Amino acid sequence: MSSAVDSQLYRTSKEDRSKEIILSMEAIHKSFSGVQVLRNINLELHKGEVHALMGENGAGKSTLMKIMAGIYRPDSGRIIYKGEEMVWHNPLEARGKGISVIHQEISLSPNLTIGENILMGTKFPKNKLGLVQWDEIFKKTKIVLESIGSDLNPKLRVSELSVAQQQIVEIARALSFNSEVLIMDEPTASLTDKEIDKLFVIINDLREKGVAIVYISHRMDEIFKISDRCTILRDGQWISSHPIAETNPEQLVKQMVGRDLNDLFQKKFSPPVTPQGEPVLELIDVCDKGIVKNISLKIYPGEIVGLAGLVGAGRTELIRAIFGISKMTSGVIKLNGKPVNIKSxxxxxxxxxxxxxxxxxxxxxFPNLSVKENMIMNQMHLYRKGGVLQYASMNAEIDKYMKDLGVRAASTEQNVMGLSGGNQQKIVIARWLSIGPKVLLLDEPTRGVDVGAKTEIHKIICELAEKGLAVLMVSSELPEILGVSDRILVMHEGKLKAELSKEEATQEKIMYFATGEIKK
Amino acid sequence: MNPNTQLSSGNSVSLKQKVLPVWNQLGMLIILILLCIIMAIFAPYFTEVNNVLNILKQSSITAILAAGMTVVILTGGIDLSVGSTLALSGVISVMLSNAGFPPLLAMLAGIGTGYLAGVINGYFTAVTKLPAFVVTLGSMTYLRGIAFVISGGLPLVLKNKFFIFFGAGSILGIPTPIYIMMVVYVIMFFVLKYTMFGRHVYAIGGNEEAARLTGIKVEKTLINVYSISGLMAGIAGVVMAGRVISGQPNAGVSFELDAIAAVILGGTSFVGGVGRIQGTIIGVLIMAVLSNGLTLLNVDFYWQMIVKGLVIVIAVLLDKLRN
Structure with a gap:
């Protein structure tokens, strides 16, 4: 009888609590050097909920959280915390009021103990002489750790811990500030399944205690397992917020990617659907010692292959392994059918x-050098006479690239840092064209480039492919992937998840595979 | 609002636009010239030919060290070992010369020793990727130690006339070290501007990661950079031995700091990638004119140290404001 009443009481109090708004952000705007990254964002955070924040790379999630935690200040808009309007001047102020962030990159001091790390940023307990009371530190932090169900010894050095254990220390640190709002940015990115389960137990426990948690993750299955509500951002705009029970993965993906493709560049010419002859570049079961696992792919002459995936999926790592920057641990790379061993x-x-x-x-x-030298750096040896550089003899080649790629600069002697992002990118591309390549690896070729220059770079890439170059292009921008590629590969957690033809690929399909499908 | 205010603000902008590039190019040269004018006014002896030659002669050793140091600092590195290298090179070349080896061979052996010391510094910095500060702090100590061990701790008196000529002689009334200094600077100017190696030095100093990804042989270039610094220290050591007519194991103590100060005064950035050899020679001359002029003005040596130290800090501050 009494237990029934108890449980009822508990439930109502829980429901009440879940409707109590602890923090809300209203009409938040933010731009960086003229580029609007957040437009009119509203977000309501309830006490004792796990609120998933979702969106593609660059949707504005991190920026919004940095505003919430006082790392950035919004250009306009209000933050209302516990019914009061707040203006954070710095992250310490926000933390002092109970808003903590656990960043994606762990930010502990590896050579200090767990105890010191947890209390870092607070006053250490001291004795009458002003000396640190170590016993007190370890006693205090032991209690914090136990409160989240961890039996870690606070005397251990952080450098001896696994990534998952370090994350627990981060959480403990956040809680030692009596946090009422906890922002977790992709906390499971480097955890094993078992460790994730443990983390979820802790998160559940915190929710019970009334902590509001903002949970940023790209993994659909996690979102549906742990969160109560979700908010979706796209291109810096608020798209929707709803209880997780009233939605499904397909709907979320649609809301994350639904973008107009009309005004973007579309590749016209395509190589034959069934590629002829031998692939220029072939990978067989390539692994590196980090994330890349058993990647096999083929690229034919004249083909542009888009490599899609979320940040951290291992796309850049794959490119680096092909180019000899990082070591392959197994697998074979073939160029024109012949195995090659590339070490640098x-x-x-x-x-x-x-x-x-x-x-x-x-x-x-090279920030201190001219446009000319930046372009020619790979091929300087061709412009020497008896070891002496002949600057004048470079001009013909340089002028050709300036014209072909449409680089806009006052002079080729101009310092390269004075140019716009698009022109700088063209110069880097020109540098690589000067070696007369057979394979072109592009990693985010239009990041930080304005729309006009973007289209120009897309055109350049397509023209190069038409001349027979094999292109592998990593991009986090789906419209770019869809507009330029002949074939699209999708990576997730180091593995190739899908290969899509230009015809069958859609933003939704790519996103579906990039978020790792849904474990059902 | 008021056309006059607009006009004046427009003028000040164009004035700034005109003055800044000139200051960027010639700032330190202007300071050197101003310094010379001030000295000439207050210490009339300053402009005598003998005094001018004396300034140049005295600055030649630091200048040669600073030429090598410029290349090292351009890559974002540092070489603390040049003072000790200078001593070891001097001792070895004098020992060989006194042992009856032909003077030219003895001098080349001394210079070669410096080069070798640089190769070792370069190897540890570039290949094993230890911090240049630590590597050259170590070699600064062990090279000095070797110089003491092989000389028995005592100065070795140089006997060969030809050898002495290189440090203490003169051609057409101008001391030999000045010629050597000039040749070194002309060559270094040429190397930095007109060889692939020189441009790779700037590229690595500006962005080492990009240099690596662009296929520049970063390790090889860095080894060469420290080797050049060692080579310069070797040349400076031989010239020094000739000038003081002996090989002294305790020669060149703290010369590395003078060289670094001159490079920084000359506008080469500690971050790497920015700087010119012309600036370095101006930096060397500013320091030399300052100490010569202050001595002529009977300023106490201890006060000279204070002035020189402040000049370094102020010069770097000006450089920072400029950017």
């Missing part, structure tokens, strides 16, 4: 492989 970018270049890397600034450009 220099060797890849000699085999006629070109690679336009993911991040222009960090991996592509």
């Amino acid at each position: 970018p220099i060797e890849a270049m000699k085999h006629g492989i070109a690679h336009v890397p993911e991040s222009r600034k960090e991996q592509g450009l």
Whole structure:
């Protein structure tokens, strides 16, 4: 009798609690250097719920969470926390009020103990002389760890822990600030199934205690297992929010990708549907020591193969293994039917492989050198006479690329950093064309490039393919993948999940495979 | 609102646009010239031919070290071992010369020793990827140790006239070290601007990751960079031995710091990728003019140290403001 009353009480209180709004964001706008990344976003977070935040790469999830946690300030809009409007000046302020973030990259100090890491950012217990009381640190943190069901010894160094254990330390740290809102950015990205189950037990427990959790993940099955409600963002805009029970994976995928393809570049010319002759590049069961697992693929001359997938699916890692930047642990790479052993970018270049890397600034450009030198850096040895560089003799070649690729620069002697992102990217592409490649590996070829230049780069890629180049293009932008590729491969967690022809591919299908299908 | 204010603001912009590039190109040269003018006014002896030659002669050793240091700092590295390398090269070349080897051969052996020391620094920095600071801090100590061990800790008096000529002689009234310094700078200018190696130095200093991905042989280039620094220290060691007519195991103590200061004064960035050899020679001359002029003005040596130290900090501060 009494137990029935209890359970009823419990249920009503739980329902009440789940309707109590702890934090809401209203009409949030944010732009970075003129590019609008968030437009009029609304988000309501209830006490004691797990709220899934979903969207493609670049949809604005991380930016929104950084605003919630005080890392960025919104251009306009309000954050209302516990009924009061808040303006965070820095993340410490937000954390002090009970909003903590567990970032995707673990941010612990590896050489300190678990106890120190958990209490980092708070005042350590001290004795009368002002010296740290170690016993007190370990006693305090032991209690925090036990409260989330962990038996980790706080005296251990963080560097001795597994990734999953480090994540538990991160959670414990967040809780030691008495967090009432906990933001978890892809917490399961590097965990095993067993570890994920353990994490979910902790999350469930926190929910029971009334903590509101924002859960960012790309994995559909997890979302449906753990979350109560979800919000979907696309291209910086709020699309929908609803209870998870009232939706299904297909609907979510549709809302995440539903974008107009009309105004984007479409490839016109296509090589024959059934490829002729020998593939230029063939991979057989390629693995690296990290994420890439048993990848096999073939690319024929004149073909553009799009490699789709979410961030962290192993696409860049695959490209790096092909180009000899990282080591393959097993598998074979064949060029024109012959197995090759590529151990460095220099060797890849000699085999006629070109690679336009993911991040222009960090991996592509030489910031203090001219447009000319940036373009010619691969082929400088061709412009020497008795060891002396003949700058004038480079001009013909440079002018050709400037014209062919439509690079807009005041002068070829101009510093490369003065150009727009699109023109910089064209220069990196030109550098690689100068080696006369047979295979072109493109990693996010139009990231950070304005729309006009995007179309121009797409045109360039297609023209190169028409001339017989085999292109493998990694892109996180589905319209780009769909517009430019002849064939589309989808990766998920290091494996190839699907191969789609241009005709059968849709944004929904790609997203379906990229999120790892649904375990039913 | 008011056309006049618009006009004046327009003027100030164009003035800034005109002044900035000139300052970027010639800032330190202007400071050097101003410094010379000030010295010439307050210390009339400053402009005498003998004094000018003396300044150049005294700065030649630092200048040669700084030429090698420029290349190292352009890649974002550092070489603390050049002072010790200078001592070891001097000791070895004097020992060989005194043992009856032909002077040219003895000098080449000294220079070769410096080169070898640089190759070892380069190997540890580029191939085993240890921090250059640590590698060259180590070699700074062990090279000095070797110099003491093989010399028995005592200065070795140099006997060969031809050898002495390279450090203490003169041609057409101009001391030999000045010629050597000029040849070194002309060659280094040429190497940095007109060879693939030189451009790869800038590329690696600007973006090592991009250089690697572009197929530049980063390790090989870096080994060559430290080898050049060692080579320069070797040349400086031989010239020094000739100038002081002895091989001294305790020669060149803290010369590496003078060289680094000159490179930084010359506008080469510690981050790598930015800088020119012309700037370095100006940096060397600023330091030399400063200490010569202050001495002529009877400024106490201890005060000179304070002034020189402040000049370095202010120069770097100006450089930062410029960017």
